[in-house]
Amino acid sequence: MGTERRSRGTHEAALTIRDVAERAEVSVATVSRVLAGNYPVAAKTRQRVMRAVRELNYVVNTHARALAGVRTETVAFVLNDVRGPSFSAAAYGVEREANQRGRLCLICTTEGDQERELAFMQLMREQQASAVILIGGVRDDEQYRERYTEIAQGLHAVGSRLVLCGRPSLGADVPATTVEYDNEGGAYAITTNLLANGHRRILYLGGMLEHTTSVGRLLGYHRALADFGVAPDPTLIEHGEFTRVSGYERTRAWLQQGAGRFTAIFAETDMVAAGALAALEDAGVRVPDDISLVGYDDIELASDLRPRLTTVHVPYEELGRTAVRLAIDLKEGRSREGDQHVVLGTHVVVRQSVARLHH
Structure with missing residues (x-):
């Protein structure tokens, strides 16, 4: 009753x-x-x-x-914008691995607001999250290193772990996990592909000048030119945003200056490449017959474009899964501090957007 x-x-x-x-x-x-x-x-x-x-x-x-001392173990994934296809793939990897490890996955988008990020970090510290994962390139200066070293130490003090995804390590003495990919190597390989096909005037559509992702990719570009004995032309290097709009506008501006100044475009991301392709099409320039085009990331869009885009594959889902695995293995005693820095491989995916030049 x-x-x-x-x-x-x-x-x-x-x-x-x-x-x-x-x-x-x-x-x-x-x-x-x-x-x-x-x-x-x-x-x-x-x-x-x-x-x-x-x-x-x-x-x-x-x-x-x-x-009562019972809490749900969580893994937090922090990024600027969840709409980017590369980072959404990483988020999927984080969520899958967290779920398999019995953790709840929380996603926070900061839109570049440092105060919002700090507030979320503090909340995760109070919740003693298993891991707090940050993804994406940064401006790697003294201020950045001091700020995130302090965050890493604060999380470590309560049994949490800071994980840096797709950005450099803070140093061996900082209690943080680092999961990188061969950023420079991927750029070297894709530039080599263009050079091996006879291209020497390669327009480089990059991102922000001091952004670690851009720095690594530009290094690979320069190293490939040097190995082929090609002097770099500073006027062929453009910096901007990692967006389709930026790729479109910068390519259109170059085409308006007159044809013949370059035979190929290396876009620092597939989204920039998509914008470049649209600008070329609008101007009646054929890819790859007139201009060859390559990208970087190998998001799903790369194989949907026509022609299909030759690009660098970055294992974003594996990046997310590895970030969770390393942090939780360390927490559960299945891994050592010395195993907390991993670099995943990248490789060129050859499709249809590069033509061989016949001199």
Whole structure:
């Protein structure tokens, strides 16, 4: 009778763990153990408790769980903008690996707002998240290193872990995990592909000048030119944003100056390449017959463009999965501090956007 009265009155009074215990005909302690998952309970008893939870539509009081010392382990993924296809692939990798490891995945977009990022970092420190993963290139200066060294140490003090994804290490003495990819090597390989096909005047559509992603890719470009004995032309190097619009506008501006100044374009991202391709098409310039074009990232769009884009494959999903795996393995004692810096490989995906020049 009491149980019926309680279930009928759920709109007037919030359900408690005692209501679940009464419905399942077990003790409050048994319900607590089942919900926490931190103590062995007989399978039939567990099923009875979970059936009662479903029937009553009982929701665990997270504040009560926290007071009892029970908390949900979380992994936080922090990025500027979730709409970018490369970072969304990394987010997918983070979520998949976190789920397999029994962690809840939280995603925070900062839109470049440092105060918002700091507030989220502080929240994750208070929640003692298993890992806080930051992705994307940065301006690697003294201010950046001081700021994130302090963040890494603060997280480490409460048993959390800062993970830097796709950006340089803060140093061996900083308690942070680093998961990079061969950024410079990928740019070297794709530039070599153009050079091996006879191209010498390669327009480089880069990103922000001091951005670590751009710095690495430009180094690879220059190293390939040097190995082929080609003197770099500073006028062929453009800096801008990693967007389709930026790729379109910069390519259009070059075409308006007159044809013949370059035979190929290396766009620093596939999105920039997509913009460049649109500008070339609008100007009646054929790819690859008139101008060859390559990108970087190998997002899904690269194989949807016509012609299909030759580009550098970056394993973004694996980047996200590795970030979670390294941090949790360290936390659970299956890995050592010395294993917390990994560099994943990149490779060129040859498609249809590069033609061989015949001198």
